[in-house]
Amino acid sequence: MVGDTPIINVSDVLEYLFCPRFIYYIYCLDIPQHEERRFKVLKGRKVHEERRINNPEYLRKKLGVTHRETSVFLASKKHHIKGVVDEVLFLEEGKAAPLEYKFAEYKNKVFETYKHQLTLQALMIQENYNIEVNRGFICYTRSNNLIKEIDIKPSEIKKASQTIDEILQIIEKGFYPNKTKHKNKCIDCCYRNICT
Numbered sequence: 001m002v003g004d005t006p007i008i009n010v011s012d013v014l015e016y017l018f019c020p021r022f023i024y025y026i027y028c029l030d031i032p033q034h035e036e037r038r039f040k041v042l043k044g045r046k047v048h049e050e051r052r053i054n055n056p057e058y059l060r061k062k063l064g065v066t067h068r069e070t071s072v073f074l075a076s077k078k079h080h081i082k083g084v085v086d087e088v089l090f091l092e093e094g095k096a097a098p099l100e101y102k103f104a105e106y107k108n109k110v111f112e113t114y115k116h117q118l119t120l121q122a123l124m125i126q127e128n129y130n131i132e133v134n135r136g137f138i139c140y141t142r143s144n145n146l147i148k149e150i151d152i153k154p155s156e157i158k159k160a161s162q163t164i165d166e167i168l169q170i171i172e173k174g175f176y177p178n179k180t181k182h183k184n185k186c187i188d189c190c191y192r193n194i195c196t
């Protein structure tokens with residue numbers, strides 16, 4: 001908590017983006033999700049250590065990485081978020097960038113959820129290392145470790161801040177949010193019996 005305001009997990013934001021009501025059920029009604037149901041498609045399974053890029057020379061040549069830190073737990077008092085960043089990359093240009101591994105194939109488009117996650121990580125890196133972050137990377141381990149670069153634009157940062165505010169409204173004020181617009185997500189949702 002910072003003052004009276006809670007610090008939420010980056011994973012909470014991803015849950016919220018999948019369906020805003022998850023936050024209400026988890027935080028306001030204290031009904032946890034069944035682990036196996038947790039928005040597995042979008043989240044992608046976590047990558048085992050051996051699937052990570054273990055070749056610093058490759059990263060140096062491809063992305064201009066001078067050094068990196070792995071599995072870094074960070075929190076942002078300013079933005080009320082916390083979470084683990086797979087890798088914090090420090091770049092030749094004097095900036096830093098998050099790298100997130102996804103056990104997923106690249107299918108011509110980076111999910112909005114992934115962009116949101118990188119944006120939140122960028123905010124935490126910026127605050128904790130006092131360094132500029134204006135891009136991030138997703139590594140698709142099922143596409144031969146294909147790396148996609150994402151610009152962290154001011155519009156993305158604004159969107160991410162709004163999402164955090166909306167989540168805090170639910171947690172702090174008990175606001176009951178709208179359902180997801182995508183009814184297919186309800187089919188195997190663990191809350192479908194109580195979600196009116």
Ligand code: SF4
Pocket residue numbers: 019020021022179180185186189190191192195
């Ligand atoms: S049943 Fe549908 S609207 Fe309700 S929590 Fe689940 S996904 Fe969201």
